[in-house]
Structures are given as structure tokens and as C-alpha cells.
Amino acid sequence: MTDTCRALLLRMAAYLDRARPDGLMWAEGRRIVAGQVAAEHYGIRADLVADAEAELLDHAPEVAAGITRHEYAEQLRTAAA
Known part of the structure; x- marks a missing residue:
């Protein structure tokens, strides 16, 4: 995994935590974000x-x-680590 990918995974997580973190995350949302x-x-x-x-x-x-958007954001942070 590139450093850029790690940084962008963290940006995805930050976005999901800002935008409706208690809402449900959808598979299509993953691709869109x-x-x-x-x-x-x-x-x-x-x-x-x-x-x-x-x-x-x-x-x-x-x-x-x-899964909520916040919970998925946590998974993204783990993936970036």
C-alpha cells in the first residue's frame, strides 16, 4: 500500500465521521467516497x-x-495503519 493510499483512507474516514456518522454505510457509498x-x-x-x-x-x-459510517471509518483507520 502506498503512502498516498494510507493518507486517502484516512481522509475517507474523516469525511465519514463528519458527514452523518450515525447513518448506515452502504457498499455503493464505499465506491463513491x-x-x-x-x-x-x-x-x-x-x-x-x-x-x-x-x-x-x-x-x-x-x-x-x-454498519454505521463511524464504525466503517474506524475500519478504514485500521486498514491504513
């Missing part, structure tokens, strides 16, 4: 965004049914 964080980091460099999103999805845990 990964893409959002990658795009914020790399801007218009679509090639780098796609690569970063793919690496994030490789290292971000799958979303378990019934």
Missing part, C-alpha cells in the same frame, strides 16, 4: 484519480450490513 477523495486529491488528472480509486478499493474493507 473513494472516488470523491481521489478526485479531490488529484484534481483533473483522471489517470491518477482512477489509479488511486482502484488502490483505495483494494485496501478499504468491504462494507458489512448494518
